[in-house]
Amino acid sequence: AQSVTQLGSHVSVSEGALVLLRCNYSSSVPPYLFWYVQYPNQGLQLLLKYTSAATLVKGINGFEAEFKKSETSFHLTKPSAHMSDAAEYFCAVSGITTGGFKTIFGAGTRLFVKA
Amino acid sequence: SQTIHQWPATLVQPVGSPLSLECTVEGTSNPNLYWYRQAAGRGLQLLFYSVGIGQISSEVPQNLSASRPQDRQFILSSKKLLLSDSGFYLCAWTGTAMNYGYTFGSGTRLTVV
Numbered sequence: 001a002q003s004v005t006q007l008g009s010h011v012s013v014s015e016g017a018l019v020l021l022r023c024n025y026s027s028s029v030p031p032y033l034f035w036y037v038q039y040p041n042q043g044l045q046l047l048l049k050y051t052s053a054a055t056l057v058k059g060i061n062g063f064e065a066e067f068k069k070s071e072t073s074f075h076l077t078k079p080s081a082h083m084s085d086a087a088e089y090f091c092a093v094s095g096i097t098t099g100g101f102k103t104i105f106g107a108g109t110r111l112f113v114k115a
Numbered sequence: 116s117q118t119i120h121q122w123p124a125t126l127v128q129p130v131g132s133p134l135s136l137e138c139t140v141e142g143t144s145n146p147n148l149y150w151y152r153q154a155a156g157r158g159l160q161l162l163f164y165s166v167g168i169g170q171i172s173s174e175v176p177q178n179l180s181a182s183r184p185q186d187r188q189f190i191l192s193s194k195k196l197l198l199s200d201s202g203f204y205l206c207a208w209t210g211t212a213m214n215y216g217y218t219f220g221s222g223t224r225l226t227v228v
Contacts, residue, residue, distance in 0.1 A: 034217075041222065041224065042221055044205070044219045046218070092217075108158050108159075
């Protein structure tokens, strides 16, 4: 069975500081992994995705994530936070299960950026 | 390019009234279509998905229903709204490949009063 765990429902960083949002997954088959961002009262937007090519994936807005199979992790990072990064971030895993193709979303992590 | 349209953006409805939310996709054919709901401060709850015209799978039993009358049209309905139906409703589509990722609409904020 697939599952996604996002560690920390809220993360607060200072502007210019490193952003690290944690995601661990469980999947019985090689997974496809995604990060999405949601700004208030908007839909989710795809930030980046891992699809078994390079383990370090670069996305939009300066974000990147590294797939670590041994740790079953896909943490999202950004070297320097900007005020505009304040949003909610969702990790997701997709794969084939006995019930067919499924995508599971994490519960989300809200990022606060302090001036 | 592919786009997804969802409307209305906000909706305030009395308890017991009907609901119809519409979602359309442009620039692609035979998309997989989804309805999700976000309650306040909560994650995403998958309500319905569809892999083709007239094919609807329900993930959560409730007083909502979905229909797909055309390839790129997905409708979420209710005959009688409950207070617990309040939330942020999101339509999304994907291609048939698993690595496609979702493209989400801009959402509908539904408040049942």
